[in-house]
Amino acid sequence: MGPSCPNRRSSKTDRRSLKPFIAVALAVLATTLAAAQDKDLLLPGVTYVCSGERMFIENCNMRDTSDTSTCMVGHPDHIQPNGLMKYSTGTRGALKKLFPTCTQPSAKEIAAAQAFQKK
Numbered sequence: 001m002g003p004s005c006p007n008r009r010s011s012k013t014d015r016r017s018l019k020p021f022i023a024v025a026l027a028v029l030a031t032t033l034a035a036a037q038d039k040d041l042l043l044p045g046v047t048y049v050c051s052g053e054r055m056f057i058e059n060c061n062m063r064d065t066s067d068t069s070t071c072m073v074g075h076p077d078h079i080q081p082n083g084l085m086k087y088s089t090g091t092r093g094a095l096k097k098l099f100p101t102c103t104q105p106s107a108k109e110i111a112a113a114q115a116f117q118k119k
Helices: 011-041 092-101 107-118
Strands: 047-050 053-060 070-079 085-091
Touching: 047 092, 070 092, 085 092
Parallel strands: none
Antiparallel strands: 047 053, 053 070, 070 085
């Protein structure tokens, strides 16, 4: 018989200790992928044309990425009497449903907005 190492845990114990780590890693990955899809769908600074009206997302609540959080939407076709552009607010969920039905921005505009966000 060979000498046994008292500090060595069995491989069964090692697998059990990895299960919580794997579960947390998968949860983080799923959250990251959902946020990435959300960012691709709701890209600030690109113009959508919905029912003949131009609209763009000025900004969204960065701390709350749920569908109930709010975004500020600019309407460059509607100028107020004081000369400022009209703004409205909408939930992320409503904008996620609205923008796919609109005319999408060009690839050049999307690339420019993504480059601006990286800076």
